[in-house]
Amino acid sequence: MLQVFPxxxxxxxxFGGKYVPETLMGPLQELEEELTKAxxxxxxxxxxxxxxxxxxxRPTSLSFADQMTEHLGGAKIYLKREDLNHTGAHxxxxxxxQGLLAKRMGKKKIIAETGAGQHGVASATVAAKFGLECQxxxxxxDIRRQELNVFRMKLLGAKVIPVSSGNGTLKDATNEAIxxxxxxxxxxxxxxGSVVGPxxxxxxxxxxxxxxxxxxxxxxxxxxxNMPDRIYACVGGGSNAMGMFYPFLEGSPELIxxxxxxxxxxxxxxxxxxxxxxxxxxxxSLTYLMQDENGQITEPYSISAxxxxxxxxxxxxxxxxxxxxxxxxxxxQEALDALxxxxxxxxxxxxxxxxxxLAQAFKEAGEMSSDQTILxxxxxxxxxxxxxxxxxxxxxx
Amino acid sequence: xxxxxxxxxxxxxxxxxxxxxIVAGDPSPELTIEFALRLQEAGxxxxxxxxxxxxxxADGPTIQRAAKRALKNDMSLTKAIKLxxxxxxxxxxxxxxxxxxxxxxxxxxxxRFFELLDENGAEGVLIxxxxxxxxxxxxxxxxxxNVEFISLVAPNSDxxxxxxxxxxxxFLYCVSTLxxxxxxxxxxxxxxxxxxxxxxxxxxxxxxxxxxxxxQHVKLVREHADGVIIGSKIxxxxxxxxxxxxxxxEAEALDRFYxxxxxxxx
Numbered sequence: 171m172l173q174v175f176p177x178x179x180x181x182x183x184x185f186g187g188k189y190v191p192e193t194l195m196g197p198l199q200e201l202e203e204e205l206t207k208a209x210x211x212x213x214x215x216x217x218x219x220x221x222x223x224x225x226x227x228r229p230t231s232l233s234f235a236d237q238m239t240e241h242l243g244g245a246k247i248y249l250k251r252e253d254l255n256h257t258g259a260h261x262x263x264x265x266x267x268q269g270l271l272a273k274r275m276g277k278k279k280i281i282a283e284t285g286a287g288q289h290g291v292a293s294a295t296v297a298a299k300f301g302l303e304c305q306x307x308x309x310x311x312d313i314r315r316q317e318l319n320v321f322r323m324k325l326l327g328a329k330v331i332p333v334s335s336g337n338g339t340l341k342d343a344t345n346e347a348i349x350x351x352x353x354x355x356x357x358x359x360x361x362x363g364s365v366v367g368p369x370x371x372x373x374x375x376x377x378x379x380x381x382x383x384x385x386x387x388x389x390x391x392x393x394x395x396n397m398p399d400r401i402y403a404c405v406g407g408g409s410n411a412m413g414m415f416y417p418f419l420e421g422s423p424e425l426i427x428x429x430x431x432x433x434x435x436x437x438x439x440x441x442x443x444x445x446x447x448x449x450x451x452x453x454x455s456l457t458y459l460m461q462d463e464n465g466q467i468t469e470p471y472s473i474s475a476x477x478x479x480x481x482x483x484x485x486x487x488x489x490x491x492x493x494x495x496x497x498x499x500x501x502x503q504e505a506l507d508a509l510x511x512x513x514x515x516x517x518x519x520x521x522x523x524x525x526x527x528l529a530q531a532f533k534e535a536g537e538m539s540s541d542q543t544i545l546x547x548x549x550x551x552x553x554x555x556x557x558x559x560x561x562x563x564x565x566x567x
Numbered sequence: 568x569x570x571x572x573x574x575x576x577x578x579x580x581x582x583x584x585x586x587x588x589i590v591a592g593d594p595s596p597e598l599t600i601e602f603a604l605r606l607q608e609a610g611x612x613x614x615x616x617x618x619x620x621x622x623x624x625a626d627g628p629t630i631q632r633a634a635k636r637a638l639k640n641d642m643s644l645t646k647a648i649k650l651x652x653x654x655x656x657x658x659x660x661x662x663x664x665x666x667x668x669x670x671x672x673x674x675x676x677x678x679r680f681f682e683l684l685d686e687n688g689a690e691g692v693l694i695x696x697x698x699x700x701x702x703x704x705x706x707x708x709x710x711x712x713n714v715e716f717i718s719l720v721a722p723n724s725d726x727x728x729x730x731x732x733x734x735x736x737x738f739l740y741c742v743s744t745l746x747x748x749x750x751x752x753x754x755x756x757x758x759x760x761x762x763x764x765x766x767x768x769x770x771x772x773x774x775x776x777x778x779x780x781x782x783q784h785v786k787l788v789r790e791h792a793d794g795v796i797i798g799s800k801i802x803x804x805x806x807x808x809x810x811x812x813x814x815x816x817e818a819e820a821l822d823r824f825y826x827x828x829x830x831x832x833x
Binding site: 454 | 620621622624625626627631638643644645668669670671672673674675695696697698699700701719720721722723724725727731742745746747
C-alpha cells in the first residue's frame with residue numbers, strides 16, 4: 171500500500187509545502203478547508219462529473235493507433251484522446267473543477283496564468299460558462315507564439331495581461347499572477363493550471379485531472395485483457411501526466427514522464443527540470459527546478475510554450491526521487507518528427523507538448539514485443555501550434 | 568574576527584525605529600556601503616540588506632528593478648553577507664538584517680548560511696517566503712547562532728497573529744496592507760487596528776512596512792507602532808540618482824539622498 175500523499179503539511183515525501191508570503195497563508199488555509207468540504211460533498215463531485223460529461227465531452231476516447239503500431243512493428247499503441255476534450259486539451263478538467271470551487275466559495279473573479287494558452291482558454295471558458303470575471307497573465311513571448319489562443323481568450327471575455335519580465339514566458343506570468351493574488355486574495359480565486367504552486371494546489375489539480383487515468387483504466391480493460399505495460403505522458407508542470415499516472419501508481423504499468431530537452435540537455439536551452447535541475451523552491455513549493463549555483467532561477471527553453479517551465483509539480487519530484495516514475499527528455503526536433511509521423515499515420519495533429527510523449531513512446535515501442543501494449547496520453551491538439559509548425563516545416567523545405 | 572553583538576543589545580531604543588531597506592549591490596557593492604552610511608546618518612536603527620533574487624514574489628516593480636541591477640553586478644547571498652564586515656569597517660554600527668528569499672538559502676545550505684551570518688557579524692535574517700509553519704528548523708538554527716529570525720504578520724494573518732507575535736525575535740514586521748512592496752498614496756485606517764492587535768501579543772518592537780512613502784505615513788505609523796520599515800521609496804531615491812552616480816557626481820548624489828531620507832523620517 172502506498173503512503174497517502176500529500177501529508178497534512180502538503181508534502182509529497184521531501185517535496186511540496188507552502189513557501190509563500192504571509193499574506194497568502196490565510197487564503198491557502200481557506201482554500202484547503204473549502205476543498206476538503208467540496209470533495210467530501212457528493213453533490214459537488216456529481217456536479218463536477220456532470221459538467222465534464224455534458225459540457226466538456228467526457229469521457230474522451232481511447233484510440234488504438236493501428237497504423238502507427240504497424241509502422242513501428244512492436245508494442246500495440248493506444249492513445250488517450252485528451253485532444254477531444256472541449257477547448258482541445260486536458261486543461262479543461264481542472265478548470266471546471268476549480269471554477270466550480272470558486273463559485274462555491276462565492277468568489278466572482280478568477281486569475282489564471284498561461285504558457286501555451288490552453289489553460290488560459292480553459293479558464294476563460296469556464297469563467298464565461300459560470301459567470302465569473304477572468305484575467306489571464308501571459309508572457310509577451312508566449313503571446314507572440316500563441317496569437318490564436320490570445321484571441322480566443324479575448325473573444326471569451328477574458329482580459330489578457332502581458333508580462334514582460336524575465337523571458338516573458340510561463341515562469342514570469344506565474345510570478346505576476348501570484349503578485350496580483352497577494353494584493354487581491356480577498357475576492358479573487360487563483361486558478362492554477364498545473365500540479366504546481368503551494369499546497370493544496372498540487373493535490374487539487376491532480377485530483378481534478380485523475381479523471382484521465384480513471385477513464386483510461388476502465389477503457390483499456392474493455393479492449394485489452396491486461397493493463398498497459400507502459401504509459402507515457404509529457405511533463406512541463408506535469409498536470410496531464412499526474413492525472414494519467416495517479417490512478418496507476420499502485421498498479422503494474424511502467425510510468426514514463428517526458429520532459430522537454432529543447433535544443434539538447436547538454437546545451438543551456440532546455441526545460442528538463444528533473445534530468446538537469448535540483449531541489450529548490452519555486453512558486454510556493456519545494457520541488458526540482460532549474461537554477462544556478464546561487465539559487466537564482468534560470469530561464470528554460472522549449473519550442474513548446476507549454477513545457478518551458480523551470481519547475482515541476484512536487485509530486486513528480488517525489489516520484490522521480492522514489493523511482494516510481496521514469497523521466498526521460500526529448501528534443502524539439504524529436505518532438506516535431508513524432509508530431510509529423512502521428513499526423514501522417516493516424517490523421518491526428520497533436521500539440522507539440524504531447525508530441526514529446528509520443529516521441530519517447532515511439533523510440534521504445536519498436537523494441538517491445540507485439541503482445542505488449544503502451545498507452546500515450548495525447549494531452550492536447552495541435553491547432554494552437556500551427557504558426558510554430560508552419561514556421562518550422564517551411565524552414566525545413 | 569569581528570565581535571558579535573546580539574541584535575537587541577545593539578538597538579539603542581525600542582520605539583520610534585527607522586528600518587530602511589536597500590538591495591546589496593544596487594547600483595554597486597561600493598555604493599551600497601555609501602548609501603548605508605547615509606541611512607545611518609539619517610537616523611536608521613536597523614539596516615535591512617536585501618539579497619537580489621530572480622523571482623521575488625513579495626516585491627513590486629521598484630524592488631524588482633533594484634534586484635535586476637544588483638544581479639547584473641553578480642551579487643549573491645554569499646557576497647552580500649560578506650559585505651557586512653565591509654559595512655562595519657566603513658562605520659555602519661547598526662544591526663544588519665539579511666533579507667532574502669528562501670531558495671538562495673536552500674542552495675547555500677542552512678548550516679553554511681548561519682555560519683556565514685555568524686562569521687560576518689550579521690545580526691538578523693528575514694525570509695519573506697518562509698512562513699511560520701515552514702520555519703521551525705531555521706528558527707532553531709538562528710537561535711543557536713544568536714541571529715534574530717524576523718517574523719512577518721499580515722492584516723489577514725488572523726488567528727496566526729498570536730503565535731507568530733509571541734515567538735517573534737528582534738522586531739516584528741507588520742505588513743501594512745495586502746499586496747506586494749511598493750509606494751502608495753494612502754494608508755488604510757485598518758492598519759491602526761491591526762497594529763494594535765499585533766502589539767497586544769508581541770514582546771519585541773512592532774515595525775510597519777509596505778507602502779510607507781511619505782513623511783505623513785511615517786508620522787501616522789509612529790503614533791501607533793514602534794517603527795517604520797521603508798523599502799521601495801528608498802530604492803527609488805537611489806534609482807533617481809543613477810545617472811548622476813554614473814557621471815561622477817557621486818558626492819552630490821549621496822548628499823541629496825541623505826537630505827531626502829532625513830526629510831522623509833524627520
